[in-house]
Amino acid sequence: MAKYVLGIDMGTTSIKVVLLDLSSKAVTDSFTLPTNADIINNEVHAKEQDTVQVIKTLNECIAFLPKDKLLNVSRIGVSGQMHGIVFWKSQTGCDWTDGDSGQLFRPKDTSQLITWQDGRCNSDFLATLPKPNSHLNVATGYGCSTIFWYMKNRPGFLSDFMVAGTIHDYVVSMLCGSESCVMTDQNAASWGYFNTGTNQWNIDILKEAGFPVHLLPGCVPSGCLAGQTCCEWHGIPANTPVGAALGDLQCSVYSCMTDRTDAVLNISTSAQLSYAMPLDFTLPNCPDPNSTISYFPYFNGSYLAVAASLNGGNVMANLVGMLSGWMNELGVELSDSSLYEKLIKCALAVDSSDLRAT
Known part of the structure; x- marks a missing residue:
């Protein structure tokens, strides 16, 4: 009987799920839905994003996959937006209930998801933070920066929670029934105050600043298992191994980099140009504030060099929104996901000579 790997991507604007046949290594089924979960506070x-709505969309995506194949899922892998943060209570982070497609979980005692696009930590605020022991700068939207902001502006908020992680770390923790959170170095490096050379948080620096270090997840290497499903989920058997959540950037590069000399241009809610560094690459001693290149953990101790524009996907989203509005005015109903698919097909159909000419 065929066995499958379930892949989940907790994206900024949509959630994607796929089933991969273990024997043929081919994707047999996939489904995508927009989260429609944005909450904007201009003040x-x-x-x-509304965490309840995000997980509701995840459950809807899984429910669209073939039931008979979900019964034969033998592994679950999860990726998602790396810099964002969600808080929850260790023992009551979700409720498990019976749904039409089997058992599912819904968030409980959780915060909203503060995404990587969050802008509350302006340059003046960031300048007040302690200098990290890391080759990476700290920016607004990063998990640790957001916690520092709450320390200064809403300290009572943090006292309500005992655990924090990315949205995909949260999903993995709930699936495994974990009271704590484990995080890969891919996500930890994107939170700030994490030394990728030692694979440790800057505990001493953070403690001296009064940072609630109990909120920091435990760290494991990328590719490790976080645990097993604590119960049946949409028909997926209990005790199914679940991988520790990975960064969406690293996973998107891994899926299409056939050779280490390849460069990968990824356009989603942001845009990044990435390439793999040599295996003997040595990290810089400290971040260069003027550099347009950052180095993020990849797999097996290697690094990706990343140049991020942070606007490519927003441009695409605005284009899709504009086209959708025009289509509605003409009386034609077409979902955003369908428009994305058509735009991608058009791009793939462009002759390479036309691209060179452009």
Whole structure:
């Protein structure tokens, strides 16, 4: 009987799920839905998402996959937006209930998801933060920066929670029934105050600043298992191994980099140009504030060099929104996901000579 790997991507604007046949290594089924979960607070330039709506969309995506194949899922892998943060209570982070497609979980005692696009930590605020022991700068939208902001502006908020992680770390923790959170170095490096050379948080620096270090997840290497499903989920058997959540950037590069000399241009809610560094690459001693290149953990101790524009996908989203509005005015109903598919097909159909000429 065929066995499958379930892949989940907790994206900024949509959630994607796929089933991969273990024997043929081919994707047999996939489904995507927009989250429609944005909550914008212009007063503090916040960019948040409704965690309940995000997980509702995840459940809807899984429910669209063939039931007979979900019964034969033998592994679950999860990726998502790396810099964002969600808080929850250790023992009551979700409720498990019976749904039409089997058991599912719904968030409970969780915060909203503060996304990587959050702008509440302006340059003046960031300048007040302690200098990290890391080759990476700290920016607004990063998990640790957001916690520092709450320490200064809403300290009572943090006292309500005992665990924090990315949205995909949260999903993995709930699936495994974990009271704590484990995080790969891919996500930890994107939170700030994490030394990728030692694979440790800057605990001493953070403690001296009064940072609630109990909120920091435990760290594991990318590719490790986080645990097993604590119960049946949409028909997927209990005790199915679940991988620790990975960064969406690293996963998107891994899926199409056939050779280490390849460069990968990824356009989603942001845009990044990435390439793999040599295996003997040595990290810079400290971040260069003027550099347009950042180095993020990849797999097996290697690094990706990343140049991020942070606007490519927003441009695409605005284009899709404009086209959707025009189509509605003409009386034609077409979903955003269908428009994305058509735009991608058009791009793939362009002759390479036309691209060179452009």
